[in-house]
Amino acid sequence: MIALIDCNNFYCSCERVFNPGLLGRALIVLSNNDGCAISRSEEAKELGIQMAQPAFMIDELIKKEEVNVFSSNYTLYDDMSRRVMQVIKELVPRAEVYSVDEIFADLSGMKYKDLEELGSEIKDMVGRCTGIPVTVGIAPTKTLAKMANRYAKKNRPGEGVFSADTKELVEMLLSATKIGDVWGIGKQFEALLSGKGFVTALDLVNRAPEEWIRKEMSVVGQRLFHELKGINCIPWEETTKVRKNICTSRSFGKLITRKNEVAQSIAKFTSSCGEKLRKEKTCARRVHVFLQTNPHRPQDPQYFQSITLELEMATNLTTLLLKHAMKALDMIFREGYNYQKAGVMMLDLIPQKEVQLGLFETLTYEKDQKLMEKVDELNKVFGKDVVRFGVQDYGQNWKLKQGNLSGAYTTRLHQVIKAS
DNA sequence: TCTGGGGTCCTAGGACCC
DNA sequence: TCTGGGGTCCTAGGACCC
Numbered sequence: 001m002i003a004l005i006d007c008n009n010f011y012c013s014c015e016r017v018f019n020p021g022l023l024g025r026a027l028i029v030l031s032n033n034d035g036c037a038i039s040r041s042e043e044a045k046e047l048g049i050q051m052a053q054p055a056f057m058i059d060e061l062i063k064k065e066e067v068n069v070f071s072s073n074y075t076l077y078d079d080m081s082r083r084v085m086q087v088i089k090e091l092v093p094r095a096e097v098y099s100v101d102e103i104f105a106d107l108s109g110m111k112y113k114d115l116e117e118l119g120s121e122i123k124d125m126v127g128r129c130t131g132i133p134v135t136v137g138i139a140p141t142k143t144l145a146k147m148a149n150r151y152a153k154k155n156r157p158g159e160g161v162f163s164a165d166t167k168e169l170v171e172m173l174l175s176a177t178k179i180g181d182v183w184g185i186g187k188q189f190e191a192l193l194s195g196k197g198f199v200t201a202l203d204l205v206n207r208a209p210e211e212w213i214r215k216e217m218s219v220v221g222q223r224l225f226h227e228l229k230g231i232n233c234i235p236w237e238e239t240t241k242v243r244k245n246i247c248t249s250r251s252f253g254k255l256i257t258r259k260n261e262v263a264q265s266i267a268k269f270t271s272s273c274g275e276k277l278r279k280e281k282t283c284a285r286r287v288h289v290f291l292q293t294n295p296h297r298p299q300d301p302q303y304f305q306s307i308t309l310e311l312e313m314a315t316n317l318t319t320l321l322l323k324h325a326m327k328a329l330d331m332i333f334r335e336g337y338n339y340q341k342a343g344v345m346m347l348d349l350i351p352q353k354e355v356q357l358g359l360f361e362t363l364t365y366e367k368d369q370k371l372m373e374k375v376d377e378l379n380k381v382f383g384k385d386v387v388r389f390g391v392q393d394y395g396q397n398w399k400l401k402q403g404n405l406s407g408a409y410t411t412r413l414h415q416v417i418k419a420s
Numbered sequence: 421t422c423t424g425g426g427g428t429c430c431t432a433g434g435a436c437c438c
Numbered sequence: 439t440c441t442g443g444g445g446t447c448c449t450a451g452g453a454c455c456c
Contacts, residue, residue, distance in 0.1 A: 031442035038442070056440040072442085099438045099445095186436050218448060220435075247444060254439095296441055343443090401440090 001115060001138055001165060003105040004145040005088055005122060007081075008133045008153070008160075010101035011039035014080045015070050017131035018409045027068040030055055033251050033401045034071055071402040079410045080132060087129045091122055096237050104142060106236065119161035138163035139170065142234045143227035146183040147173055147201070170230065174202035184224045189217060205229055242282060242351070248272040249343020253401045255294060256339050262291060263329055267391035269344040270318065270325040277316035277346055278376060283355050284346035285314045287321060289328035294340035303339075305332040308347065314355045317368045318375075321346075322389060 007013060011029040016022045026043035030036065036052045037044075047065050049058055055069070062069060081100045089095045094106040105122075107115060119136035126134050137149025144164060151173055152162035164173045180190035182201050198204045205228050213221045223233040248269040256262060266289060277284060290306035309324045325344055378387045385392070 033440090033442070035441055052442080054441040059440090102438080184436065188435065218435090220448065241446095243445075245445070249443065251442070294441090341442095 001107045001111075001140060001163075002142055002145045003092070003107055003115075003119060003122070003136055003138045004098075004142070004149045005103050005105060005126075005134050005136050006149050006153075007084060007101035008135055009039055009041055010081075010132070011070075011072065011077055012041045012044075013132050014073075014077050015406055016041075017080070018076075018406065022068055025068060026065055027070070028062075029070045029072055030404075031072060033253060034403050035251070038072065069404050071405040073406050073408075075408055075411050076406065080130065083130045084126055084132050084134070087126050088122060091125060094236070097240065104145065104236075107138065115165055116161055116163040119163060120159070123160050134160065136161045138165065139173070140164075140230045141227045141232050143183050143224060144170060144173065144230065147177050147181075150181065151176060171202065174205055174228065175200050177201045179204060182224070182228070184220070189221070192216060201228055242349070243280060244349055246273050246276050246280075246282075246284070246346040246349065247343060248276070249290070249341065249345075250400065251341040252339065253399050257335075257337065259329075259333050259335070262333060262339055262342060263326065264392055265342050266291075266325050266329050266344060267322060267389060268385075269342070270321050271385075271389060271392060273344050273346045274316055274318035274321050274372070275376065275379075277349070278372060280349075281352040282349040283314035283316045283352050284311065284321070285348035285350065286310050286346075287324045287328060288345035288347055289325055289332065289343075290345075291329075291332065291339055291342040293337050297338070297340075300338050301336070303334060303337045305334075307332050314348075314350050315365075316352065317365070317372050318389065319368045319371070322391065326391070 012022075012027050015027065015029065022041075024043070025041070026047055026049075027041040028037045028044050028049060029039040031038045031052075034055055036054050037049055037058070038052065040049050040051070044067055047061060047067065049061070049067070055062075058067075061067065077100060084101075085095075085097050085103055088103055088105060092105040092107065093109045096104045096106075098104055107118065110118060115138050119138055123134050123136055126132060135149055135152050137145050137147065137152050138161075139145045139148040148162050148164045151164075152160060155176075156162050164170045178200060179185060179193045179198050180187075182204075185193065193204065193208075196208075198208060204225070208225065210222065210225060213225050217224075226233045250265070250269070252265065256265075270287075273284075286308050288306060288308045290304075292304045293300055293302050295302065307328050309328050311320070311324060315321065375387050379385065
């Protein structure tokens with residue numbers, strides 16, 4: 001049996017831990033640039049605020065209903081996530097972190113325990129240790145565990161636990177779940193399946209021919225089909241996966257037109273990618289740069305462009321990455337547009353220790369490597385970007401809007417040092 | 421009128437997830 | 439005025455090989 005443990009309205013719950021006055025009140029957390037609502041408390045959901053709804057569309061509602069609004073504080077959420085996961089890992093034999101607010105737990109070694117009881121224990125322990133409310137779904141496969149979790153949220157809000165551990169319960173779960181609410185079925189597949197008359201997950205399991213699924217939905221659909229029938233097809237990820245791509249991109253706080261300002265942003269994104277690469281001990285073989293105008297402004301001429309440059313050798317040194325990113329920008333930048341967003345991606349990542357040095361690279365490479373080590377050390381102690389490359393500049397005309405940011409409650413060491 | 425039978429590697433784009 | 443930012447996997451099709 002597999003459990004999926006999911007934090008309820010995670011970002012909102014994090015804010016509440018450090019501001020208990022928010023308990024029982026409508027509360028939302030906004031995306032970067034204070035753009036859209038990306039986490040909503042139950043009270044906010046009841047007011048009709050939708051997932052990913054643009055903030056400016058609900059200004060009046062927010063005022064009228066006194067909704068508490070927060071800018072996203074990812075440093076806080078990441079740290080709280082780490083704590084929640086730690087507590088759970090200590091309670092189960094094997095666990096796999098699936099996202100910032102979800103973790104799968106393998107309960108196969110615990111067959112003599114009442115699983116629903118175990119779920120309650122996990123939920124209570126996480127609550128006591130971190131203050132974060134969670135929901136636990138238990139079932140024979142990952143896909144069914146996701147479904148059980150969803151069912152618990154909807155139908156067992158008090159207990160926060162649901163275990164589908166008999167054939168009858170699994171069948172009940174399947175029949176209670178609409179096809180579009182199955183993990184792995186998005187808009188396209190939902191349209192395809194409901195068009196064929198499959199309304200619930202049980203319809204699919206009972207009536208869909210496997211060959212048809214294979215043909216229309218590829219092996220992805222076939223796997224899903226088996227998972228619903230209780231046959232495990234999604235492998236257990238033993239260790240945290242090494243990422244294959246790394247991306248840093250942002251919308252600007254306001255539209256920008258000047259090349260040097262776009263260049264500053266690209267430099268900053270590149271430097272951030274470099275940091276992420278070095279942290280994961282991987283190197284990129286290709287650098288991808290993109291920029292775009294605001295598609296929501298039909299009055300503006302539109303421009304979407306991107307380019308991928310190959311590196312002579314894989315690297316994670318910001319010095320080398322910057323050279324390529326700047327060259328890429330030169331190649332795609334056009335005057336006369338209002339740019340709204342840009343980004344940098346690192347592609348084809350390989351482990352740092354597998355990098356082949358080019359014949360003539362060795363000297364500067366070692367020098368740059370030492371430089372980046374020191375930069376990372378300093379920034380870790382004194383705060384993000386305290387030491388940075390000149391191209392990143394200080395202007396930041398384009399920087400994020402963060403009107404309602406909460407404190408660095410759990411990670412403020414460097415701020416204390418800076419202040420002193 | 422008739423035009424082989426294997427392969428590999430790469431990329432773009434589509435589907436999905438949080 | 440104001441609309442997020444990350445990721446994954448799979449497939450089809452093109453370019454190339456013998």
